[in-house]
Amino acid sequence: MIRIIHISDLHLEKESPSFEKTAIINALVTDLKKQINENTILFFTGDLIDKGAFNFTDKPNAFFAFEKVFIAPILNENPILNGKIFVVPGNHDVYRDKIDKYSESGLKSELDNVKGLDAFIESNRLKSKHLDRLEDYKRWENDFYKRYNSKESTNFEFSYKLTLGEYKVGITCLNSSWLCKDEFDKENLLLGKNQIENSLSEIIDCQVKLALSHHPLEFFKEFDREALKTSIYRNYDIFFTGHVHELASSYTSDLLGNIFISIANSTIGDFPKERKYVNGYTIVDLEPNQKIVTHYRKFIETHGNFVPNTDIGTEDGKKSFPILKDDKLEVFEANLKIIKGIESRFCEKLNDDIIMSSSNTSVNCSIDNLFVEPTILNSPQGNLKGQDTIRYSIVHNPAQSGQP
Secondary structure: OEEEEEEOOOOEOOOOOOHHHHHHHHHHHHHHHOOOOOOEEEEEOOOOEOHHHOOOOOHHHHHHHHHHHHHHHHHHHOHHHOOOEEEOOOHHHOOHHHOOHHHHHHHHHHOOOHHHHHHHHHHHOOOOOOOHHHHHHHHHHHHHHHOOOOOOOOOOOEEEEEEEOOEEEEEEEOOOOOOOOOOOOOOOEOOOHHHHHHHHHHHOOOOEEEEEOOOOHHHEOHHHHHHHHHHHHHHOOEEEEOOOOOOEEEEEEEOOEEEEEEEOOEOOOOOOOOOOOOEEEEEEEEEOOOEEEEEEEEEEOOOOEEEEOHHHOOOOOEEEEEOOOOHHHHHHHHHHHHHHHHHHHHHHHHHHHOOOOOOOOOOOOOOOOOOOOOOOOOOOHHHOOHHHOOOOOOOOOHHHHOOO
């Protein structure tokens, strides 16, 4: 089983969080300790900070403040999550004062078809023209993911592979906020299927593929939305989003493919009387080719802790979604079952009867460690004789190599 913790929309307003936000972060850290195991990863789907760091004293380093306030406490209590936290930017992570309205207008009018949009993303993947609004976020993101022994993230997507249990898992972090500007973004944003295609080329060998984006699909322009829907539905097992602050989960099977979509609550942590949405997060348990079980958690401010969210209509705050079988994954699991059957039936007997012609290794002889690195030199250096030594010389001839 693969467990994904899905959190979104913290909206950190300044370096020192409010009393309410501190309370929800502390409660979240405590609650996560009871939920995390060795096969757990954590997704944060955007809006790390609030209003483009408007109230921060040190705006360029606002995202490092987010890491200190939010990510560091989680890792301190759950070090098993090191290298397993993945983040995407949201509209509030955009610095609006860096947007040039004239170049913005021209850019949006030019990018009106899939081909042109993909060409723009391809040409700007590693340079920041027209992308100044997210340069502070990207500077932090590059620093954050470098610790994963990964290649540097691009201005758009970030891809990563890891093994959880028996499965190789591919993760696609999509930048849906590179064109965010104001409250009129809905149906005006662009993501670009080139982000997805580029990431898929990195994770093509993974049995499980997960994608995360701040914005749900309905926020993109129609021509882009249709291309994105096709790519996501055909290639990914789960699509994680945030932004709307309203909890939603669905499993869809249609001509494009099978997809589970998780939209997270906000964890904004403030409690205005007119608040419309509950603060909380979602735990998604994925059993590939079998089922998805979701655990919904909500924050009770009067008690200062997280409890099962029974508002969804179940007594335990859980829902189960059966998964339609995927042919490739079904073959992989069938082969895995055969291998495990052979191991359980024959390996122990073979270990008893194994015969080695010779071995100078200290490793116990068994089927599991039959192939070990050989000892390169078995005899002490003092035992070598001069006549046993062969000397070699390597001569570099520039004239033959054609190199200086």
